[in-house]
Amino acid sequence: MxxxxxxxxxxxxxxxxxxxxxxxxxxxxxxxxxxxxxxxxxxxxxxxxxxxxxxxxxxxxxxxxxxxxxxxxxxxxxxxxxxxxxxxxxxxxxxxxxxxxxxxxxxxxxxxxxxxxxxxxxxxxxxxxxxxxxxxxxxxxxxxxxxxxxxxxxxxxxxxxxxxxxxxxxxxxxxxxxxxxxxxxxxxxxxxxxxxxxxxxxxxxxxxxxxxxxxxxxxxxxxxxxxxxxxxxxxxxxxxxxxxxxxxxxxxxxxxxxxxxxxxxxxxxxxxxxGDGGGAPPPGANGWVRPVPGGVSSGFGYRTHPISGARKLHTGLDMSAGCGEPIYAANGGTVVTASWYGGYGNAIIIDHGGGVATLYAHQTSFAVGSGTSVSAGQVVGYVGTTGYSTGCHLHFEVRLSGTPVDPSPYIP
The missing domain is CATH 1.10.287.2610 (Helix Hairpins)
Known part of the structure; x- marks a missing residue:
């Protein structure tokens, strides 16, 4: 053979x-x-x-x-x-x-x-x-x-x-x-x-x-x-x-x-x-809100994927959060997607205008639906581990005209 x-x-x-x-x-x-x-x-x-x-x-x-x-x-x-x-x-x-x-x-x-x-x-x-x-x-x-x-x-x-x-x-x-x-x-x-x-x-x-x-x-x-x-x-x-x-x-x-x-x-x-957030973290000087209070467990950039083992670009931040913890809109905008999104699991995408959009992945459930207008700090969903995930956390992305960028400068 x-x-x-x-x-x-x-x-x-x-x-x-x-x-x-x-x-x-x-x-x-x-x-x-x-x-x-x-x-x-x-x-x-x-x-x-x-x-x-x-x-x-x-x-x-x-x-x-x-x-x-x-x-x-x-x-x-x-x-x-x-x-x-x-x-x-x-x-x-x-x-x-x-x-x-x-x-x-x-x-x-x-x-x-x-x-x-x-x-x-x-x-x-x-x-x-x-x-x-x-x-x-x-x-x-x-x-x-x-x-x-x-x-x-x-x-x-x-x-x-x-x-x-x-x-x-x-x-x-x-x-x-x-x-x-x-x-x-x-x-x-x-x-x-x-x-x-x-x-x-x-x-x-x-x-x-x-x-x-x-x-x-x-x-x-x-x-x-x-x-x-x-x-x-x-x-x-x-x-x-x-x-x-x-x-x-x-x-x-x-x-x-x-x-x-x-x-x-x-x-x-x-x-x-x-339903506008209540316990959301306070906004930063730029008006953006941290989507969950927890710290960053995996940053933006190339890394070895924890499931596939392949080295590839990590297109956002993995932020520590417990299962069921509220997720807050990082800024005001319109929800363009609130559905299952492949490896992202249950994900929400919010269009903030000017070519800027944010993505919130692996949610266990949604608090808003597609077409909903949201304000900064409003609860949009709840932390989970859906899709390609090894445990409850929030995967958060910022995209400019569709291209992922490091979210760190945007959130307080």
Whole structure:
């Protein structure tokens, strides 16, 4: 395999979350939001890993197709050599058939040779006997004379059998020539067949090696596809789980918002009304109000994100505050957004005019809605830990024409 996937076990663990149980406390709501944020991060990581695996899968598919083409090309060569071998084997079979025919003819020739030799001997003996009958006095010669006389008989016999002798010699020469010719042809054909067979063996080895590569690529391709399918299935399961968490979170938020509204109504009735801030920190010389009394726990600028671990620009101030603590408008203006805002959770944006706007994030509930005109120090919401948050606090931003700037110079 090209890649290792240690994330896979981790990602699977994220699906082992406890079943969604409806709760109505702020702490349980915060826990749900924390789980949702973690799921979002794991889903994003899984999507990124799926893209990487899909890239590996594309490479494996390309290598598989290349290996398959190489196997096909090598097999064509093997088939061509096999066709040559088949042709040569047909020719060899014809030679073997000729050899069998020759062996039959040779046997007949050798039989004829034997019969011819026998006739020559018989004729020589008959001639000798006939001569001996006509000249019985030759046996009275000395040994030397007898030998000479016998030689004369043989020469005479051979002379009379010249035709048979010539035939005998011709048959022998013919047999020798045919035997040498056919033996040479068979040896040449067998040598060619041996060379072709060796070539076929080498090519078949190449085909087998390439086919093994193809099988390895196919197996890896299958494993990668299985990983992609598994990631897709896990992402789908995580998305379903996240949908359930978000649905419960929305129900809890509604319930808590209703409780907070009832509580504010009761407090206003007890205090005789009023919603302009009451206990808000005093404004500074520039007329701005500190949105919560607490100090700054994380300033404006680049930092390591506490959840994602990525180094990125922190676009505002994290200000210490307890859960449910009132949040005050830093200056007068118009509320342009009071809703869920991604990683900001429940957030309010106030337009102060002149391109200046402020943002108040991670609220547990709102005290005002979109389109509401607010004054400096008016309660606009309540501290929470919604969105990408590790605990109750206020994330406060100042933006000039949409660009985040350090809020510190604006608030007392």
């Amino acid at each position: 090209r890649r290792a996937f240690p994330w896979l076990v981790l990602f699977l663990l994220c699906l082992g979350l406890t079943p969604v149980v409806f709760a109505q406390s702020q702490s349980e709501l915060d826990e749900l939001r924390r789980e949702i944020a973690e799921l979002d991060e794991k889903i994003d990581a899984a999507e990124a890993e799926k893209s990487a695996v899909a890239g590996d899968l594309a490479v494996a598919q390309e290598e598989f197709y290349e290996a398959a083409e190489a196997v096909d090309a090598a097999q064509v060569k093997v088939d061509a050599v096999q066709a040559e071998i088949d042709t040569e084997e047909v020719q060899l079979a014809e030679i073997e058939l000729d050899l069998d025919t020759f062996k039959t003819a040779l046997a007949a020739t050798e039989k004829e040779l034997t019969e011819t030799e026998t006739r020559v001997v018989d004729q020589t003996a008959e001639l000798y006997m006939a001569t001996a009958t006509q000249a019985p006095l030759v046996f009275e010669f000395t040994d030397t004379e007898e030998i000479a006389l016998s030689s004369a008989y043989v020469d005479d016999a051979l002379g009379n059998s010249a035709e048979l002798a010539a035939s005998l010699e011709g048959l022998r020469d013919q047999a020798d020539r045919e035997r040498v010719s056919l033996a040479g042809a068979r040896e040449e054909q067998q040598t060619l067949l041996a060379a072709l067979d060796e070539k076929r063996g080498r090519l078949q080895t190449e085909v087998d090696a390439l086919d093994e590569v193809k099988q390895v690529e196919a197996a890896e391709m299958g494993e990668l596809q299985a990983l992609v399918d598994g990631i897709n299935a896990n992402i789908a399961a995580a998305e379903r789980h996240k949908d359930g968490l978000e649905a419960d979170s929305a129900r809890i938020e509604d319930e808590l918002a209703r409780r907070a509204a009832r509580q504010r109504e009761e407090e206003q009735q007890n205090d005789g009304g009023g």
